[in-house]
Structure formats: structure tokens, C-alpha cells
Amino acid sequence: MIYLDHAATTIMSTEAMETWIKATQNYFANANSLHEAGEQSSQLLLACRNKLASLVNTTPEQVFFTSGGSESNYLALNSLYQANKHLGNHVITTAIEHPTVHSFFQQMERQGVEVTYLPVDQFGLVSMDSVKKATKEDTILASIQHVNSETGVIQPLKEFGSFFKANNIIFHSDCVQSFGKTPILLPTIGVDAISVSSHKIHGPKGVGAVFFGEQVKWSSVYPLTSHQRGFRPGTLNIPGIAAFTTAAMDMYEYMEDNWAKAKKLREVFLTELKPLEDRLKIEGHPTHQLPWIIGLAIHGVQGQYMLLSLDRFQICISTGSACQSEELDGSSAMHAIYSTEQERLRFFRISFGKNTTLEEIIFVTNKIKEIAHE
Incomplete structure (x- = not known):
């Protein structure tokens, strides 16, 4: 074949597979459990957070694990919107986003939020001029994907990030296709949050992550949730996270x-x-x-x-x-x-x-x- x-x-790499097997055998305990086995799982989780945070230049506390890129997009956008919705009623995205991003913004429209869908040129690029024209005084959130999954076009995130930062607009990017393939440093490109996925970089399916910038405000969309500081409920998939981290480190090294x-x-x-x-x-x-x-x-x-x-x-x-x-x-x-x-x-x-x-x-x-x- x-x-x-x-x-x-992607096909799961040998290194990620070996990590997954080892973690499944030796770190099966719930990372929230208070016994020694739980502490060992917790330490492995912390090590993974440290390594992944270093790749995008954020802090380990701002790394949150999900079930994949789709959930990462939804939780990142929803959490950011909930924390900042009191500041305005206008948001920006593009016509070429992943279905999960469009689903979120269509949900916002049904709630009365004004959404602008930016067009693309003949190459599939979003222009800086269209971003500026779309921005309003009450714009609070923007989401522009880094790399399109069908054409491979790379959007100029740094240019957009500088503009959004200057206008106090929270900026999210779907980086599922770019993570591990091109450098993404959150402070450098001015992005406040990115969504990534394990199985796009030769890691296991069912694992993803959201990386927030150090000073970004977000609010939990799940009341009474204690896991991951309220970001997402449920026992963490430690073997999957460890294998994802191995795959990410390997992609960045080479x-x-x-x-x-x-x-x-x-x-x-x-x-x-x-x-x-x-x-x-x-x-x-x-x-x-x-x-x-x-x-x-x-x-x-x-x-x-x-x-x-x-x-x-x-x-x-x-x-x-x-x-x-x-x-x-x-x-x-x-x-x-x-x-x-x-x-x-x-x-x-x-x-x-x-x-x-x-x-x-x-x-x-x-x-x-x-x-x-x-």
C-alpha cells in the first residue's frame, strides 16, 4: 500500500507506539489519584506538559489535553468567548475554516452574535486589508486557521496577530495541519490560543491539545468540572498523551x-x-x-x-x-x-x-x- x-x-510512528505501550503498562493509574501509582501518572503528565509547552513557548499550566483537533477547536473558541463576551458582540473567522470552527461560529450567530466570514483570494489567502475592514469597535475574537488541510496554504499569522494584539482582540488559530511541521511560537506570532492534534503528526488518535498564551483569559464551559482546572471533564488518557508528546518531540527534532x-x-x-x-x-x-x-x-x-x-x-x-x-x-x-x-x-x-x-x-x-x- x-x-x-x-x-x-498519519501512520503512528514506532517511537510513539513504544511509548504508548510502556505508559499503558506502567502508568495506568488515574493522575488525580492520591496513591503512589497515581502520583507517578501525575509526574508523567507534568513532564509531557513541560515538553509540549516548550515547543510553542508557553507555560505548562496553559497546556490542556483534549480528544483531538475537533474538540480542541470547539473548547478553545468556546472558552475564550465565554471569558470575553462582555466586551463586545462581533467575531471574525474565514470562509475556509474547518467544519468544527464554522459550527461554533454558526452557533454564535444563532445566539445573536455578529459573525464576519473573511473571503480568500485566488490562492486561498486571507488579506490583511480584509481583516482590517472587518474589524469593529466591538470585535472581541478572531479565528484564522494556520494551514488549510486541502490546499496547504499558509496564512500570515504573525501579520494578523500583530494587528489583533494592537486592537485587543483575542486571536485563535487552528494549527492542526501546521503543528510539528513549521515553528509556532505563541508570543512571536501574536496568537493567544492554538488547537493541535496528535494523529496528524504520527501520534495516536483520540488525543489533542489546546495551548493558551500566558496572559489569556478563558472560562470553563463545563460547570463543576475539576479536571484540568475546569477546561475539560474526564480522566486523562496518560498513555495517549505520552505517545503524543513523543511524536511531537520527534517532529520538532527533525x-x-x-x-x-x-x-x-x-x-x-x-x-x-x-x-x-x-x-x-x-x-x-x-x-x-x-x-x-x-x-x-x-x-x-x-x-x-x-x-x-x-x-x-x-x-x-x-x-x-x-x-x-x-x-x-x-x-x-x-x-x-x-x-x-x-x-x-x-x-x-x-x-x-x-x-x-x-x-x-x-x-x-x-x-x-x-x-x-x-
Whole structure:
């Protein structure tokens, strides 16, 4: 099997798997229990918080664990809104956010909150000008994703962060696709909270995290909850958190090498598809681009047909976000970028992992060319 759907989920690394097994065997106790076994689990949890906090330059007290990126988005946004809703009634997001982010803001609209959905240009980028025009005196919260899961476009968070900070607007970013692949330092880029997920970086499923900046105010959305200072109820998944931490540390240690490898694979992939250039459209931006993700379309070939045809050769790709897999007419990002249903239906996505090889890329591009010529 050739697996090229890492933007949906990654293959768990050997190191993360070994950590998970060891923690399951030796740190099975509830970290809130007062006996020695519980204290040992608590110490492991603290060590994980320390390591993860160091990666984004925040304090361990501002690291909160969740069940994954979707819950991280919802809890981060809801907690921030609850703490700051008395300051205004206007919030900002974009037209290309993850469904969980859009779900939260649609819920806010039903409660009478004014929501502005920022558009994107032909590259999928949000402009600074549109951010400034959307901002009002009573704007209290903004959420702009770092990297789009379908096109790989990187938004200029630092530029947005500086503006929001100057205007006392809380800034959240969905960093599920970027965490572990490019540096994210909260104070440097001016982001107050980010959402991340373990299974996007070769860690286990069912684990995610929210990182808050040191001075950020948030309020619990769960009354009477004592776990994680009220952020999220439930016994913590210590083995999963330990394996997630191992995967994150590994991704950060080899970040530059992984980026260079992904960039090379991307270059080879696009070069091999040159014979199709008259029919080929590559989505994204020339410079603001995560190399791991390639969103593309071939005139005359539906993305679903390409997916099923490649699947016959045990090649796994995607037609977009796995969270929107039942939406045949495309996700919010597809609607923001493409104006017609026909264009949206052509789209498919290739996404690399740290173990993707050059040989696999050449084999896959040959199959894509064969299918396109049929």
C-alpha cells in the first residue's frame, strides 16, 4: 500500500507506539489519584506538559489535553468567548475554516452574535486589508486557521496577530495541519490560543491539545468540572498523551530535515506531472505553502474517479477533508476557491508523511498520468 492521505491521519510512528505501550503498562493509574501509582501518572503528565509547552513557548499550566483537533477547536473558541463576551458582540473567522470552527461560529450567530466570514483570494489567502475592514469597535475574537488541510496554504499569522494584539482582540488559530511541521511560537506570532492534534503528526488518535498564551483569559464551559482546572471533564488518557508528546518531540527534532524532504517530494511530484500541464491546476500559493499537501485538479477527471482508480492499485489519496467526506459538492474551502460544482468535483489531494519515498511518488504520478489519459 502507498499511503498519501496524511492530512487526514498519519501512520503512528514506532517511537510513539513504544511509548504508548510502556505508559499503558506502567502508568495506568488515574493522575488525580492520591496513591503512589497515581502520583507517578501525575509526574508523567507534568513532564509531557513541560515538553509540549516548550515547543510553542508557553507555560505548562496553559497546556490542556483534549480528544483531538475537533474538540480542541470547539473548547478553545468556546472558552475564550465565554471569558470575553462582555466586551463586545462581533467575531471574525474565514470562509475556509474547518467544519468544527464554522459550527461554533454558526452557533454564535444563532445566539445573536455578529459573525464576519473573511473571503480568500485566488490562492486561498486571507488579506490583511480584509481583516482590517472587518474589524469593529466591538470585535472581541478572531479565528484564522494556520494551514488549510486541502490546499496547504499558509496564512500570515504573525501579520494578523500583530494587528489583533494592537486592537485587543483575542486571536485563535487552528494549527492542526501546521503543528510539528513549521515553528509556532505563541508570543512571536501574536496568537493567544492554538488547537493541535496528535494523529496528524504520527501520534495516536483520540488525543489533542489546546495551548493558551500566558496572559489569556478563558472560562470553563463545563460547570463543576475539576479536571484540568475546569477546561475539560474526564480522566486523562496518560498513555495517549505520552505517545503524543513523543511524536511531537520527534517532529520538532527533525523539522528542518522533514521540510526539506517534503519540498523535494513535492518538486518531483509536480515535475512528473508536467505532461498534463495543459489540463492540470495546482491549488495553493507560490511561497505561502506547506509542501506536504498538494491540492490539484485535472480537467476532464473527477476527483472521486481519480481516488477510486488509484485505490485499485492500493494507493490512498483524498478528495478533501476527511471530516467532509460525505459532502460530494465539496467543503467550505472548495466553495470559497471554486465558483462551480464542476470545478469542485475535479479536486483531489495528495498529502505526504515523514516516511513517504521518492519511489512511491514516481509510481503514483505514473498512475495519475495513465488514468488521466484514459
